[in-house]
Amino acid sequence: xxxxxxxxxxxxxxxxxxxxxxxxxxxxxxxxxxxxxxxxxxxxxxxxxxxxxxxxxxxxxxxxxxxxxxxxxxxxxxxxxxxxxxxxxxxxxxxxxxxxxxxxxxxxxxxxxxxxxxxxxxxxxxxxxxxxxxxxxxxxxxxxxxxxxxxxxxxxxxxxxxxxxxxxxxxxxxxxxxxxxxxxxxxxxxxxx
Numbered sequence: 001x002x003x004x005x006x007x008x009x010x011x012x013x014x015x016x017x018x019x020x021x022x023x024x025x026x027x028x029x030x031x032x033x034x035x036x037x038x039x040x041x042x043x044x045x046x047x048x049x050x051x052x053x054x055x056x057x058x059x060x061x062x063x064x065x066x067x068x069x070x071x072x073x074x075x076x077x078x079x080x081x082x083x084x085x086x087x088x089x090x091x092x093x094x095x096x097x098x099x100x101x102x103x104x105x106x107x108x109x110x111x112x113x114x115x116x117x118x119x120x121x122x123x124x125x126x127x128x129x130x131x132x133x134x135x136x137x138x139x140x141x142x143x144x145x146x147x148x149x150x151x152x153x154x155x156x157x158x159x160x161x162x163x164x165x166x167x168x169x170x171x172x173x174x175x176x177x178x179x180x181x182x183x184x185x186x187x188x189x190x191x192x193x
Contacts, residue, residue, distance in 0.1 A: 003031040004079040004188045009086040010037050012120075014044025016084035016105065016176055021051050023181035029193050030185070033076045038063065038088055064091055073098070080187055083142065084180075087119055090142050102142040103187065105180050107172045109154055110138040114147030124165040124172065135159050135168060137175045139183050153183050 006024075010017050017035055024030040035048050035055040048055035062068035070093055073081065083090075083104040090102060106114060106123075112132075113123045127135045136156040141149035157171045185193075 001029060003029050005031055005033040005077055006184065006188075007033055007073060007076060007078040007081045008035045008084050009081065010035060010042065010044040010084045011039050011087040012042060012044065012085045014042070014047040014085070015173070016180060017044050017053075018047050018051065019177045020082065020084065020181050020184065021053060024185075027185075030188060033078060036069070036072075038086070044085075063088065067093065070094055070097060080184065082184060085119075089116075089146055090144075092144055095142060095144055100141055103152065103184070104140055104142050104147070104149070105176055106138045106140065106147055107135075107169075107176070108138065109134070109136045109156065110140065110147055110151065116146050118147070121165060121169060124168040127159060127168055128163070128165045131161070132159055135172060137172060137179065139180065152187070153179065155179050 008017050008020065021032055024032065032053055035044060035053055037044055037055065037057050040057050045055050045057070058069050078101070081098055081102040083102065095102065107120065108114065108123045108127065113126050134156050136154060138151055139153045140147070140151045143149040155175050157175055159168055
């Protein structure tokens with residue numbers, strides 16, 4: 001059986017990229033074909049060097065105004081495109097070319113705290129400010145709108161009144177690390193492998 005090809009898109013440090021790479025490291029049925037980033041100085045590039053994963057930087061023009069990134073994706077023939085801390089909205093040409101093949105992880109229980117600008121610590125601060133008693137992760141398909149695609153899986157964690165935004169973030173990261181790779185594997189192999 002030909003290995004399933006994953007493409008990861010990231011904008012930041014790449015902790016989820018490394019977690020996913022580690023999870024699939026010894027799985028001959030899954031290959032991380034490439035990691036793409038929209039930030040020239042993103043720490044994810046250092047991680048990819050260390051992990052010996054192909055990584056490429058692209059700019060706004062190649063993503064939004066041309067088919068450069070789309071053509072690159074087509075050449076890599078991904079089975080799944082995974083947004084792992086990627087902060088740009090996915091253009092319509094990519095969504096239409098890869099329907100139900102692009103997934104994202106969001107650090108809140110959507111539809112709460114979704115939309116433009118709601119990522120990372122911004123979300124955890126909002127959870128704290130609103131005195132929410134729970135938060136979690138939402139893994140969802142990507143459509144033309146921020147954080148509005150069909151939900152694949154949600155996992156909750158308790159927020160204690162004394163939890164700081166940093167402590168809330170740590171709880172959410174633990175859920176991401178535990179569940180994101182498993183959901184990816186299930187999407188690639190819905191009947192097991």
